[in-house]
Amino acid sequence: MNRIKEILRRVLIGAFWIGIWWAIAKVVGLPKLLPGPGETALAFARLCGTEAFWRSVGMTLLRVALGYGCAVVGGVLLAVACHQVKGAEMLLSPLRTVIRATPVSSFILLVWLWLKRGHVPVFISFLMVLPIIWTATQEALGAVDGDLREMARMYRFSRWKKIRYLYAPSVRPAFLAACMTGLGFAWKSGIAAEVIALTPDSVGKHLSDAKNYLEYPDLFAWTLTVILLSMALEACLKALARKRKGEGK
Amino acid sequence: MIRLSHVSVGYPDKKVLENLSLIFPDSGAVALMAPSGYGKTTLLRVLAGLKTIEAGELSGLENKKISFLFQEDRLLPWVSAEKNVELVSDSEKARHWLKQMEIPDARQLPHEMSGGMRRRVALARAMAFGGDVLLLDEPFKGLDEALRERVASHIRDVYPLTILSVHDSAEAELMGAKIVRLDS
Structure with a gap:
């Protein structure tokens, strides 16, 4: 019963905002420049029927996933290095500061000169997520309970046992929160990179084309695709985190 | 024999043990007794190798395997009581000591247990670890009198040497331990 109520609540909230969108589009009265939900849905349905749509969505997902995956692995490795190796933090932290302070558009324009168009979104997604995972994991490693660390030492836990039963569960909540935040960043920055680099077979390229040819219903439909994919990815990651938490017991 | 000669230990703001000399036998049970703040826990930590001495000498613990029941339970909160004990021994020993x-x-997580139960899980872990010396810091904390007696009957004489910190002589008697007063 509660589940039905929850679904109903969400549907009503969604309907409310779609209603606002519809009303604004109606008042403006220029469906070519500000399409309403109906025009956007039609454009979306038309795009879904094309092979180019699915190829572009697939390739964008692949690029973002690649950059994101590398950033997660790289972020954890850098966090462990900074936590464990004396001097590593001092040596590596300027890199983190530079990545954080530099606007994403500057990076896109810079790497556009050096990398193939298809590789730019991968690298940009990687670069935007890396400091998020790195910082969160390093801070969580530093906050592992000192009493439990001493206990593990006293009871001669092997390195593997320490990682599996002490460090991983301690770091997990902060790490998963960072993964969730990072996913949004990877997705948005990856598509921004595709738009600027005009990456072939990409959602970003189609967004750019729709804007250039003033095909605003298509622009809205591609944006809707990005939002739906982002929500689906986040749901997948949340489900995965819940499953892992359940297995942890 | 474990020998402490003119040992001094302290923290940045305060000296806890000063010029302490003590000899522990190779076997039996010794109870350290003193009011709070006299360094019972610090001495146990020195014996466990977790606290460095500032002056004096400590000998007789080389190559000895030491099991330590900390003053706090220090159980891993994300695994069951059984897993907490298994991690320092094996499943057979873990089951045996949890039963004792x-x-x-034992499938419960630590936060699902009462304080007394958590204490007994921590005790089961210290017992299952095995070794030459057992250090117990306030082992009966949170246990009622009947339970103290039953627990003590199971844990006494298992390790060659047991050193424990207690608040009153009754706890030392339960373990058949010789009392050493740190405040005299």
């Missing part, structure tokens, strides 16, 4: 400590459901 009267843990009714």
